[in-house]
Amino acid sequence: MTTAIREQTDSAAVRSPGNREIMLSLRDCSLSFGNVPVLNRVSLDVYRNEFISILGPSGCGKSTTLRLMLRLLSPEGGGEVTYASPDLSLGMVFQKPVLMPWLSALQNVMLPLELGEKKKFSKKEAREKAESALRLVGLQDFLNHYPHQLSGGMQQRAAIARALAADPTVLLMDEPFGALDELTREKLNFELLRLWESPETSLSSIVMVTHSIQESVLLSNRVVMMSPRPAGVTDIIPVPLPSPREAGMEELPEFHQTVKELRKRVKHL
């Protein structure tokens, strides 16, 4: 099993052009809540300039894995979470929007920019960053709306804007589009890709948890599959689609093949 993973990791790395710099890595991370084992020796490297999707059955520990990456949880003895640099900037989009109901959309997006001991940005800079992030997710007309005045999908987009505004190098997303309709979802998928590929943002790597096999194939360079609890990484599947990804690639035979492959493996879990 382990060798199989090694192989696939390597082949994926070969495919991802040139740069093999590791941004973040989980090494042998196990975790239990009380006496319920959730993660079982999870290892995963996130490379620079790659988009990873995590697929797995509900309750298997995908959100927990992201929390390990954020160092909100620490792995049990023997496990290790390492960053490329100590001040690696991570962004997080939670499964729920988690907006502060007493702050407007703009203020919510500005919030992370104003947290922390060292002032990262001036008020004016923070405001500009927040405004452009909200424009990116199409909420430019709702800057001063409060969360209870926004629809569920708009709230989730505000949460994405909040993560983007802080200029993350590695962006972790926990089913960011789960609550959105198909149309918005598709649009945001490509927006996200565009952002990730754009040389203007510092965004280098994205790790996204998703329930949609299609979405994972369309967006990512590698798809990580996790087994039911206690979850480990069972497979890492490289996606042989050319980059940059474009609309219409869903028609390519490689797309169908990978989707089929993933379906087959999901059934075996």
Next chain:
Amino acid sequence: MTAKLKDSLYPVLFALGFLILWELAVRLFAIPMYLLPAPTQVVSAIDGSLWSHTLVTLGESLTGFILANILGLVTAIIFVHSKPIEKGMFPLAIALKTTPLVALAPLLVVWLGTGYSSKVIASMLICFFPILVNSVKGLKAIEYEAWELFSTYKGTKREIFWKLRLPTSLPYIFSALKISTSLAIVGAIVGEFVGANKGLGYVVLVSSYHMDTPVMFSAIIASALCGLLLFWVVGLLEKKFIFWTRSDDL
């Protein structure tokens, strides 16, 4: 706007109807005044002194209310930041809560005299518990993910308190404030019953000695109006501060 006007018209109409019925009943059945005075008799019993007694009671209860709520909030903040203090002191707070104020009031008068302070303390004692319990609950009511969000972006303890805990607790705090408005008046009046020479409680007590029921009624109604006034002010502040939840139209 017209709907709103209509809404506020209903209670006025009902109150008016009730008063008219009351007046008619008293006249029709010739109920003696010492049992139930008619509204008109109550109104004619009102003089300038009622106003000054009302101000005394309102002042006492308002002071007690404000002090208790500040003290309760500060205590709650300490509790939330220190488990040992919370564990050690919470039973004391409950003991204080379960001791009837009526039993404590004479002691307060012995200690503090018949003046202003014994009533303020009585009012404080009764208002302290609701704010304490609700603030502790509210300050702890933060969403786990919200805490994670603050941690992810390196929020300090201070920021977590001011930007997350405190705003989260506001609805809880306001529901305690609403409960306390009427309690504050009860506290002051109980204090006045035990020993005072002014205030609405004093008026009620003295008029009961003299079987001066119309005056008694006027004082009772004045105390009810004081409670309503406080409740209304707190309600207005609540609407202003907690705009993000639909209030339950109390």
